[in-house]
Amino acid sequence: MSENKDMVRMNQNVAPEQFDWDSFESGLDADARKEKSDLEEIYNGSLNDLSDNDVLTGKVVRLTDKEAIVDINFKSEGVISLNEFRYKPDLSVGDEVEVMVDRREDKSGQLQLSHKKARTLKAWDRVNELHETGEVVNGYVKSRTKGGMIVDIHGIEAFLPGSQIDVKPIKDYDQYVGKTMEFKVVKINPEFKNVVVSHKALIEADIEDQKKEIIAQLEKGQVLEGTVKNITSYGVFVDLGGVDGLIHITDLSWSRVNHPSEILEDGQTVKVVILDFDDEKTRIQLGMKQLEAHPWDALSADMKVGDRVKGKVVVLADYGAFVEIAPGVEGLIHVSEMSWSTHLRSAGDFVKVGDEVEAEVLTLDREDRKISLGIKQLSKDPWEAIEEKYPVGSQHKGMVRNFTNFGVFVELEEGIDGLIYISDLSWTKKIKHPSEFCNVGDKLDVVVLELDTAARRLSLGHKQLQENPWDKFETKYAEGTVHDGKATDVFDKGAQVQFEDVEVEAFCPSRLLEKQDGTKIKKGEDAQFKVIEFNKEFKRVVVSHTGTFKDEERRNVKESSSSNKPAASSGDEKTTLGDIDALAELKKKMEGGE
Numbered sequence: 001m002s003e004n005k006d007m008v009r010m011n012q013n014v015a016p017e018q019f020d021w022d023s024f025e026s027g028l029d030a031d032a033r034k035e036k037s038d039l040e041e042i043y044n045g046s047l048n049d050l051s052d053n054d055v056l057t058g059k060v061v062r063l064t065d066k067e068a069i070v071d072i073n074f075k076s077e078g079v080i081s082l083n084e085f086r087y088k089p090d091l092s093v094g095d096e097v098e099v100m101v102d103r104r105e106d107k108s109g110q111l112q113l114s115h116k117k118a119r120t121l122k123a124w125d126r127v128n129e130l131h132e133t134g135e136v137v138n139g140y141v142k143s144r145t146k147g148g149m150i151v152d153i154h155g156i157e158a159f160l161p162g163s164q165i166d167v168k169p170i171k172d173y174d175q176y177v178g179k180t181m182e183f184k185v186v187k188i189n190p191e192f193k194n195v196v197v198s199h200k201a202l203i204e205a206d207i208e209d210q211k212k213e214i215i216a217q218l219e220k221g222q223v224l225e226g227t228v229k230n231i232t233s234y235g236v237f238v239d240l241g242g243v244d245g246l247i248h249i250t251d252l253s254w255s256r257v258n259h260p261s262e263i264l265e266d267g268q269t270v271k272v273v274i275l276d277f278d279d280e281k282t283r284i285q286l287g288m289k290q291l292e293a294h295p296w297d298a299l300s301a302d303m304k305v306g307d308r309v310k311g312k313v314v315v316l317a318d319y320g321a322f323v324e325i326a327p328g329v330e331g332l333i334h335v336s337e338m339s340w341s342t343h344l345r346s347a348g349d350f351v352k353v354g355d356e357v358e359a360e361v362l363t364l365d366r367e368d369r370k371i372s373l374g375i376k377q378l379s380k381d382p383w384e385a386i387e388e389k390y391p392v393g394s395q396h397k398g399m400v401r402n403f404t405n406f407g408v409f410v411e412l413e414e415g416i417d418g419l420i421y422i423s424d425l426s427w428t429k430k431i432k433h434p435s436e437f438c439n440v441g442d443k444l445d446v447v448v449l450e451l452d453t454a455a456r457r458l459s460l461g462h463k464q465l466q467e468n469p470w471d472k473f474e475t476k477y478a479e480g481t482v483h484d485g486k487a488t489d490v491f492d493k494g495a496q497v498q499f500e501d502v503e504v505e506a507f508c509p510s511r512l513l514e515k516q517d518g519t520k521i522k523k524g525e526d527a528q529f530k531v532i533e534f535n536k537e538f539k540r541v542v543v544s545h546t547g548t549f550k551d552e553e554r555r556n557v558k559e560s561s562s563s564n565k566p567a568a569s570s571g572d573e574k575t576t577l578g579d580i581d582a583l584a585e586l587k588k589k590m591e592g593g594e
Contacts, residue, residue, distance in 0.1 A: 054101075056098070056118075057096055057097070058071055058072040058096070058099045058113070059094065059096050059097075060091065060093050060095045060096075060097060061077060061093065062093065063082075063091070063092070063093060066081065067079050067080060068080045068081075068082055068091065068115075070097060070113055072099060074111060077110075077111065078101075078110070078112065078113035079111070079112055079113065080099065080114065084114070084115040087140035087152040087180070097115055098122065099113040099114065099115050100114050100121065102114040120155040120156055122154070122155075123153065123155045126154050127153060127158075127185055127188065130185045131187075136182050137153060138180055138182060139151040139153045139180065139181060139182075139183045140179075141160070141176045141177055141179050142157070142177070143177060144173050148160050148161040148163075148164070148173075149173060151181075151197055156195055157195075158185075158197045159196050160197050160199065163200070164197070164198035164199060165199055165200060166199065167203050182202055183199055184197065184198050184199075184201045186198045211242040211243045213242075214242055214243050215282075218284065219274065220275065220276060221273060223274075223291065224271070224273075225271055225272075226241070226269070226272055227269055227270075228265065228266055228267060228269075228270060234249055235247055235260060236249075236252065236260045236263075238272055238286055244284070245272065245286040246283075246284070246285060246286060247260075247272060247286045247288055251285075251287040252288050253289050254292065254295045254328030255295075255314075255324065255327055255328045256315060256322070256324065256330065263288075270288065272286040272288055273286065273287050273291055275287045289328075294369075295326060295327050295328030295329045296369045298326070299366070303361065303364065305362065305363065306361060308360055308361075308378070309331070309358070309359060309360075309361060309373070310356065310359075311323040311330075311356070311357065311359070312324050312354065312356055312357075313351050313355045313357060314330065314353065315330075315353070316347055316348055317347060318347060319347065320334040320335050320338075321347045321357075323373060325373075329371070331359070331371040331373040332371075333347070333372075333373045333374060334374075335350075337362065337373070337374035337375060337377070338351070338374075338375050339375075340379070340381060340416075341411070350375070358375075358378065359378070360373065360374050360377040361373060362374045381415070382415040383456055386453055390412065390448050390451065390458065392449065393448060395445065395448075396446055397443055398411055398412045398418065398460075399443060400439065400441060400444055401417065402440060403433070403434045407421045407422050407424075408437075410446055410460055412458075416458065418458035418459065419457075419458070419459060420462055421459075422434055424449070424461040424463055425437050425438075425462050427466065427470065427503075428469060428503035444462060445465055446461065446462055446465075447460065447461050447464045447465055449461045470536045473501065473536070474536050477499075477504060477531050477541055478531065478534060479532060479533060479534055480530065481531050482529065482530045482531075483500070483543075484500070484527075484528055484529075485497040485498060485528070486498050486526050486527075487513075487524065487525050487527070490521070490523040492510065493509065493510050494507055494509045494510045495521060495523075497529055505541070506529065506541040506542065506543045507540075507541070507543070508521075508529060508544060509542070509544070511546070512532075514545070515546075521545055527545050528545065529543035529545050530543060530544050530545075530547040530548050531543055
């Protein structure tokens with residue numbers, strides 16, 4: 001207390017203008033204050049040198065579990081999170097790194113630095129340069145994202161599409177996370193700061209170089225080893241080490257191949273021979289079967305026409321079946337050689353794929369490598385004893401196989417067919433098509449009419465099994481006889497007349513339809529008709545109604561005449577050419593259903 005009083009008295013004894021207020025307020029004398037001022041100037045100057053956009057180079061002086069301590073020649077050392085060095089897992093003390101000031105002092109008074117910002121600032125110039133030059137750059141795969149991966153390229157997060165990871169489709173993306181890989185910058189969007197990189201482009205470039213080297217050495221006939229890359233229905237693509245070639249399905253094996261997967265599988269290593277390629281050698285045709293001897297060369301020299309062979313049906317078509325009688329050696333059995341039957345049928349009616357069959361060698365051409373076979377030759381030809389079994393006049397039962405417009409084919413047994421002409425089906429029915437008389441598959445009684453062994457032709461009849469009713473009609477409907485009939489149809493040139501025998505249809509010319517009262521017979525009218533012509537061969541009957549009463553009139557005239565000369569014929573009952581034409585037209589109408 002006494003000291004303070006002495007101090008006050010001392011100050012009171014000093015003039016105000018001589019009082020050192022700075023020393024009083026700071027508690028420091030002039031020398032101490034000057035030293036402090038110098039330090040503050042140095043400190044402020046140092047802070048002014050630290051711009052937020054400046055990139056500095058610092059040295060790692062210490063590493064902790066979470067941070068890297070970096071010296072940037074400042075009053076204090078800076079701190080950087082180790083997360084910013086994930087791309088560089090081998091960071092160690094003494095490494096120089098680029099940094100930027102993030103915060104000059106945190107709550108602990110430490111200088112916060114950012115390595116990521118420093119890298120990003122400089123990275124854009126570098127990335128643009130990489131895009132222009134196409135230079136390869138290392139990048140750190142940070143994580144997965146939708147459609148691809150996030151890659152750190154000099155501090156910039158770039159996008160790696162899934163399709164640009166490898167030339168092969170990738171199923172497990174996670175296997176790449178945390179790896180450092182080589183990339184090529186393929187796209188930059190400066191506006192949105194987007195960068196797209198590709199690893200696939202580097203692989204393709206390497207493959208292209210390999211491909212050019214391989215293609216330059218390719219020669220026809222060269223034997224190479226490759227890997228099955230893709231199997232299709234028409235062939236197999238083989239990777240020859242950067243260049244692909246195609247083995248067509250026909251060049252896989254001398255034996256027939258239904259699908260290439262029967263021979264090869266994906267990833268299989270195979271030996272192939274180069275068969276051909278285009279001028280640029282981009283389309284390479286390969287073969288496998290050419291590395292083996294042709295099966296025909298191994299075919300027994302003793303095989304000859306007439307020999308019996310066994311084999312398996314490998315291909316079936318309507319016209320025949322291909323049978324493999326030895327590996328890679330096929331013979332054709334034409335459908336006509338499968339049965340003695342003359343009916344054209346499908347080969348599938350006799351055999352199916354996979355069947356084991358026995359056949360006879362019909363032709364053998366070793367030069368053209370063709371062989372034809374037959375099955376029917378293993379059984380006796382039914383035509384050899386045809387005259388004994390089917391003599392003319394013999395009766396049999398057969399099955400209707402098919403129709404033609406002119407008749408019916410009837411099978412008597414396998415390989416023996418006969419034809420019934422439409423005119424030999426019925427004595428009385430007017431048949432326009434055989435299907436009106438019978439159906440395919442029907443059993444039909446027939447008689448052999450003609451036999452031509454050389455031509456293998458058999459003519460049959462059905463109506464001949466019954467008596468010809470026209471023999472009886474020839475007497476009953478003799479010319480001059482009169483019968484009751486009905487006009488079933490009347491037209492310009494005459495009328496169709498039906499008698500009691502429904503098989504007999506007659507024609508009455510228009511001029512002979514006149515009745516005694518001068519009118520003409522109408523459709524549906526019953527009347528008497530006189531037969532003026534009967535032709536059994538053509539089943540033609542011509543009648544006259546007028547003649548039934550004109551005859552009576554002529555008789556009366558004859559009886560009343562005293563002259564001995566016969567009465568002149570009126571000629572009404574004579575058939576004219578016009579009548580015959582009308583009759584033919586009538587038959588045509590009847591047969592045409594008009």
